[in-house]
Amino acid sequence: xxxxxxxxxxxxxxxxxxxxxxxxxxxxxxxxxxxxxxxxxxxxxxxxxxxxxxxxxxxxxxxxxxxxxxxxxxxxxxxxxxxxxxxxxxxxxxxxxxxxxxxxxxxxxxxxxxxxxxxxxxxxxxxxxxxxxxxxxxxxxxxxxxxxxxxxxxxxxxxxxxxxxxxxxxxxxxxxxxxxxxxxxxxxxxxxxxxxxxxxxxxxxxxxxxxxxxxxxxxxxxxxxxxxxxxxxxxxxxxxxxxxxxxxxxxxxxxxxxxxxxxxxxxxxxxxxxxxxxxxxxxxxxxxxxxxxxxxxxxxxxxxxxxxxxxxxxxxxxxxxxxxxxxxxxxxxxxxxxxxxxxxxxxxxxxxxxxxxxxxxxxxxxxxxxxxxxxxxxxxxxxxxxxxxxxxxxxxxxxxxxxxxxxxxxxxxxxxxxxxxxxxxxxxxxxxxxxxxxxxxxxxxxxxxxxxxxxxxxxxxxxxxxxxxxxxxxxxxxxxxxxxxxxxxxxxxxxxxxxxxxxxxxxxxxxxxxxxxxxxxxxxxxxxxxxxxxxxxxxxxxxxxxxxxxxxxxxxxxxxxxxxxxxxxxxxxxxxxxxxxxxxxxxxxxxxxxxxxxxxxxxxxxxxxxxxxxxxxxxxxxxxxxxxxxxxxxxxxxxxxxxxxxxxxxxxxxxxxxxxxxxxxxxxxxxxxxxxxxxxxxxxxxxxxxxxxxxxxxxxxxxxxxxxxxxxxxxxxxxxxxxxxxxxxxxxxxxxxxxxxxxxxxxxxxxxxxxxxxxxxxxxxxxxxxxxxxxxxxxxxxxxxxxxxxxxx
Numbered sequence: 001x002x003x004x005x006x007x008x009x010x011x012x013x014x015x016x017x018x019x020x021x022x023x024x025x026x027x028x029x030x031x032x033x034x035x036x037x038x039x040x041x042x043x044x045x046x047x048x049x050x051x052x053x054x055x056x057x058x059x060x061x062x063x064x065x066x067x068x069x070x071x072x073x074x075x076x077x078x079x080x081x082x083x084x085x086x087x088x089x090x091x092x093x094x095x096x097x098x099x100x101x102x103x104x105x106x107x108x109x110x111x112x113x114x115x116x117x118x119x120x121x122x123x124x125x126x127x128x129x130x131x132x133x134x135x136x137x138x139x140x141x142x143x144x145x146x147x148x149x150x151x152x153x154x155x156x157x158x159x160x161x162x163x164x165x166x167x168x169x170x171x172x173x174x175x176x177x178x179x180x181x182x183x184x185x186x187x188x189x190x191x192x193x194x195x196x197x198x199x200x201x202x203x204x205x206x207x208x209x210x211x212x213x214x215x216x217x218x219x220x221x222x223x224x225x226x227x228x229x230x231x232x233x234x235x236x237x238x239x240x241x242x243x244x245x246x247x248x249x250x251x252x253x254x255x256x257x258x259x260x261x262x263x264x265x266x267x268x269x270x271x272x273x274x275x276x277x278x279x280x281x282x283x284x285x286x287x288x289x290x291x292x293x294x295x296x297x298x299x300x301x302x303x304x305x306x307x308x309x310x311x312x313x314x315x316x317x318x319x320x321x322x323x324x325x326x327x328x329x330x331x332x333x334x335x336x337x338x339x340x341x342x343x344x345x346x347x348x349x350x351x352x353x354x355x356x357x358x359x360x361x362x363x364x365x366x367x368x369x370x371x372x373x374x375x376x377x378x379x380x381x382x383x384x385x386x387x388x389x390x391x392x393x394x395x396x397x398x399x400x401x402x403x404x405x406x407x408x409x410x411x412x413x414x415x416x417x418x419x420x421x422x423x424x425x426x427x428x429x430x431x432x433x434x435x436x437x438x439x440x441x442x443x444x445x446x447x448x449x450x451x452x453x454x455x456x457x458x459x460x461x462x463x464x465x466x467x468x469x470x471x472x473x474x475x476x477x478x479x480x481x482x483x484x485x486x487x488x489x490x491x492x493x494x495x496x497x498x499x500x501x502x503x504x505x506x507x508x509x510x511x512x513x514x515x516x517x518x519x520x521x522x523x524x525x526x527x528x529x530x531x532x533x534x535x536x537x538x539x540x541x542x543x544x545x546x547x548x549x550x551x552x553x554x555x556x557x558x559x560x561x562x563x564x565x566x567x568x569x570x571x572x573x574x575x576x577x578x579x580x581x582x583x584x585x586x587x588x589x590x591x592x593x594x595x596x597x598x599x600x601x602x603x604x605x606x607x608x609x610x611x612x613x614x615x616x617x618x619x620x621x622x623x624x625x626x627x628x629x630x631x632x633x634x635x636x637x638x639x640x641x642x643x644x645x646x647x648x649x650x651x652x653x654x655x656x657x658x659x660x661x662x663x664x665x666x667x668x669x670x671x672x673x674x675x676x677x678x679x680x681x682x683x684x685x686x687x688x689x690x691x692x693x694x695x696x697x698x699x700x701x702x703x704x705x706x707x708x709x710x711x712x713x714x715x716x717x718x719x720x721x722x723x724x725x726x727x728x729x730x731x732x733x734x735x736x737x738x739x740x741x742x743x744x745x746x747x748x749x750x751x752x753x754x755x756x757x758x759x760x761x762x763x764x765x766x767x768x769x770x771x772x773x774x775x776x777x778x779x780x781x782x783x784x785x786x787x788x789x790x791x792x793x
Contacts, residue, residue: 003259008132008197011041011065011097013075014123015048017058020116024081024088029055031083032090034120037076038097039616040591041065042199043172050082066129066197070136071143072592072615073097074555077110077120089562093120094614096555098594099548100126111543112559134197137491139265139476140599142590142620144491146256150192150202150231153239153251154180166250167205170231172198174489174589182207182248193257193489195589200231204250206243216242261491262483263586264469267476267601269645272432272468279438280338287335292782304649304784306337307641307706308441310656311664312344312510312631315375316740316747317656319759320713321349322371323766324654326364330767331774334360336781339648340441341637343630344510346656347445348419351502354431354467360440372759374419379752382417398504402497403485404582404624412507418752426502429481431467443467446637447509447627449619450580451610456632459608461619463627464640465505470586472619473639474605477587490589497584508581511629539613553595558613582624590620604677605639634671635664641706642677649784652777653710658749659741660688661712678704692716694773696780703787707780711769713740718765724772738765 024030033050051057075095081088091112110120134146166180173194180188194200204227218229239253285298342350353359391413399405445465462473471478487495542559592615635657641648672679680697691712699705719736738761739745746758
């Protein structure tokens with residue numbers, strides 16, 4: 001992650017005219033104006049004057065932007081009809097200014113409706129301004145620009161008991177808005193952080209009755225009683241007075257911020273994880289030599305990376321995960337694993353395990369018995385008056401700390417009660433103690449980032465959480481686990497908030513409140529074409545003159561037409577989620593690199609409807625991340641394992657899904673095939689009612705694809721055998737009758753309490769299914785070792 005100095009350019013846009021504009025009013029032509037929105041260069045929308053009752057309006061107005069050419073600059077040109085109550089948007093044209101030649105005037109004519117000869121005429125000029133340069137940092141997808149801070153100081157000249165307030169707005173800055181009470185008895189200071197070359201404007205609302213002001217380099221609007229000042233006109237490192245009266249003086253000063261970032265931009269593994277891998281390789285090599293009965297020690301290049309991948313399912317998956325791990329422990333296979341991933345209910349298991357720094361080296365019976373006590377206890381006390389008061393205190397404290405709270409946080413507190421005795425102060429970063437010696441598999445928790453007004457199928461971004469870092473795979477942006485939830489701007493830590501307790505994270509990782517109507521539709525149809533037809537915005541390429549050459553990283557001009565009011569309302573009903581967990585967006589303000597959708601790392605996870613067409617709407621523009629359970633897309637935690645940097649060779653897919661056991665695997669195979677991500681073609685010949693306990697899949701033609709061991713949650717031979725090769729007696733047959741799939745199963749996803757017998761049976765079933773397939777696991781491990789040897793040669 002290195003910085004480079006990049007010059008800024010001056011973009012001049014002359015909005016000339018439009019022809020044959022469609023009617024938005026019934027009795028007259030539209031009263032049209034045009035807005036220019038370039039969010040990478042300006043925080044405000046610029047607009048022309050309104051031309052009344054005219055289908056061929058002529059504006060002939062000029063606008064200017066300072067642009068960073070390394071950034072993906074998409075200019076949105078929207079024609080509106082000016083109405084009394086609500087303006088109508090006739091159409092929006094999106095234009096990639098990277099297509100403009102440098103230092104040449106280009107006349108452009110956009111044909112927004114060929115049938116009616118509706119056109120929009122503009123003139124562009126992109127000029128090199130070598131005097132203006134800035135330091136940028138990019139990973140090829142996200143780009144950080146130079147940040148400055150505007151220091152504000154309100155000096156009181158005499159004591160006063162006043163309720164008047166001084167309001168300051170710096171649109172586009174991290175802070176946005178500040179207010180000062182002029183009745184305070186002390187000097188007040190504050191700071192705005194902003195992108196240096198994004199034309200920042202400071203808007204100051206002064207007390208209306210104080211008219212005896214002396215003004216510095218700014219303009220005063222007597223009607224609005226406000227002062228506007230271009231922040232870049234303020235001399236750097238020099239305090240000046242913007243406004244002064246007999247009662248107070250407003251001082252300002254600007255300074256460049258530090259150039260180093262507080263987040264990591266890059267797709268490599270963090271240094272701590274790389275150190276873990278070095279240490280863990282020695283553990284895995286020794287374990288593999290033992291279980292495979294090898295005569296010689298494995299060389300470093302011969303040691304495969306094995307991952308235990310679990311799926312969600314509330315208390316069912318928590319319990320079954322313990323059973324599977326005990327089976328792996330009895331086979332001495334946990335030390336063969338480098339990674340362990342989870343989502344939903346298995347994150348509850350993992351969070352418990354990793355409180356103990358040496359859990360995998362101890363007999364798991366103690367952990368299993370402790371979990372049993374909580375799974376089987378009465379949960380009615382969750383809603384006792386004492387507990388409700390505790391929830392209220394905790395949520396208020398969380399809000400005071402600066403976090404957004406929702407019913408998902410309450411769900412996290414309910415999980416805390418269900419799985420613990422009292423308050424659990426454990427945090428994600430505390431788990432560093434469990435991996436700093438390479439003593440346990442490296443834990444990775446998963447979630448997806450979603451977007452308002454979009455279904456999960458249309459928009460989802462994979463997130464991973466480790467004891468060291470939290471990041472989004474697609475963008476290559478990571479923050480320290482301790483800093484997740486804190487406030488960031490342009491890669492700089494603005495406000496450090498207390499690290500979130502693990503119970504709130506568990507609530508987010510298993511968020512049962514993130515349902516919407518389209519989720520239910522997808523569970524039965526797996527297609528949203530019907531809804532798209534009626535609710536989606538329309539994006540189509542349009543004709544332009546002259547036709548500019550489009551290079552691979554540049555985007556063709558397109559026409560954007562939003563869905564009508566009725567369709568938008570229908571869409572809101574379909575996509576609205578009951579609740580999502582919201583955390584401060586740690587890469588807020590960062591901009592997309594001009595070549596972002598050519599980047600192979602981005603393309604690997606590029607799967608949303610906005611990734612290519614609408615860079616101005618991607619997550620870097622959001623104040624908050626909206627996070628939910630990965631199971632609302634696919635019940636799998638495998639995505640982080642398929643990052644090429646982790647080089648995973650074998651995945652033990654422990655499935656604990658409700659309903660179809662094969663569906664998550666089929667969905668994963670289909671998804672990874674569409675993304676071009678190496679993954680074995682797992683085809684199950686049996687239907688769900690006749691599945692075996694374990695399947696081994698390998699793609700011999702693609703050595704980059706991991707070997708997959710798929711363990712569906714089934715009761716196959718367990719009903720007849722209490723241990724591998726040991727048949728049940730007649731009196732023991734009843735213990736083999738474990739109902740895990742019928743409509744009346746006690747292991748429903750929504751069941752939070754099991755009886756002791758139900759708990760024990762699920763533990764024993766999950767353990768047995770692993771033990772009974774030792775031969776397939778060893779076969780996969782041996783094959784992986786041999787593949788590593790061949791690849792090295």
